[in-house]
Amino acid sequence: MCCKLYISMYHYTRDLMHSRYPDIKGLDKSLFRQQIEFMKNHFHIVTMEQVIAAVGGRYELPDRSLLLTFDDGYADNYTFAFPVLEEYGVQGSFFIPGKTFATHQLLDVNKIHYILASADINKLTEDVKKEMDYYRGMEYDYAPTDELFHEYAVANRFDAKETIFVKRMLQTVLPEKLRNTISSNLFEKYVGISEEKLAYELYMTKEQIRTLKRHGMFIGFHGYDHYWMGNLSPEQLRKDVDMALETLDEFIDRKCWAANYPYGDYNQEVLEYIKSQGACAGFTTEVRAAEIGVDSALELPRLDCNDFPPKSENYIKY
Numbered sequence: 001m002c003c004k005l006y007i008s009m010y011h012y013t014r015d016l017m018h019s020r021y022p023d024i025k026g027l028d029k030s031l032f033r034q035q036i037e038f039m040k041n042h043f044h045i046v047t048m049e050q051v052i053a054a055v056g057g058r059y060e061l062p063d064r065s066l067l068l069t070f071d072d073g074y075a076d077n078y079t080f081a082f083p084v085l086e087e088y089g090v091q092g093s094f095f096i097p098g099k100t101f102a103t104h105q106l107l108d109v110n111k112i113h114y115i116l117a118s119a120d121i122n123k124l125t126e127d128v129k130k131e132m133d134y135y136r137g138m139e140y141d142y143a144p145t146d147e148l149f150h151e152y153a154v155a156n157r158f159d160a161k162e163t164i165f166v167k168r169m170l171q172t173v174l175p176e177k178l179r180n181t182i183s184s185n186l187f188e189k190y191v192g193i194s195e196e197k198l199a200y201e202l203y204m205t206k207e208q209i210r211t212l213k214r215h216g217m218f219i220g221f222h223g224y225d226h227y228w229m230g231n232l233s234p235e236q237l238r239k240d241v242d243m244a245l246e247t248l249d250e251f252i253d254r255k256c257w258a259a260n261y262p263y264g265d266y267n268q269e270v271l272e273y274i275k276s277q278g279a280c281a282g283f284t285t286e287v288r289a290a291e292i293g294v295d296s297a298l299e300l301p302r303l304d305c306n307d308f309p310p311k312s313e314n315y316i317k318y
């Protein structure tokens, strides 16, 4: 008993042409509508409740099932994607870091997106290297810049190697306090608005999340601080998971909730801890279709929205 489940992953869904930062990597609202129309015609769009029942062995998904997942809790999902989901009568699952609506502080991941959307990548790479050399040995210690560049500057299917280098240094490799300092320096230099203002316009409010939930959308876990969870100490891991669950309390069933790992990063300790806290489905960024009954319930792979029309026909390969 096994069947294929396609899971599509979304981040920003916005009116790119009228956006202040048209270079931010997102799915334009009109392409989003076309995509949902295509999916509605070619797949069975299923709910998270059905997927949870299927991975628990209590339900058989229809053939060509597809689940829609939205990461990070962006307000543009609420503004542009939610009405389209309503119109087509399908469910989206929204994975929201606790910090975004609890404190309205800008996550590092978004600071970096906006820096990348505002700066020339070669100048930016030089700036990051300069900052790393400047702070090395003052309060912090880490490997030589060239060594780190060699190790981490590896292109993936969406980003050039310089972009990956900047992302990795500022997302997880450098010590956390220093990452914050350097990101904030670069944000001020390139982006030109305050972090606080951007945080308020970028993320959904608690009231908006309540509206999604009331309209049958699913709300899930995406950490509290959007850390690379596999890199956290056991204490940091517990703290981040516990804070996230506390913040999401009114939206989730503590006995059976769905997790989605920031940056797709996790390890055995992460899986064990979230399972002990009631996680019953989990989503990664491994790129392929999921096989119900074969894949572990806490490690369901996903495709990207760019893998489906009108962006591409890549999904056929999976």
Ligand SMILES: [Zn+2]
Pocket (backbone or CB within 6 Å): 071, 072, 109, 222, 226, 261, 262, 263
């Ligand atoms: Zn995320």
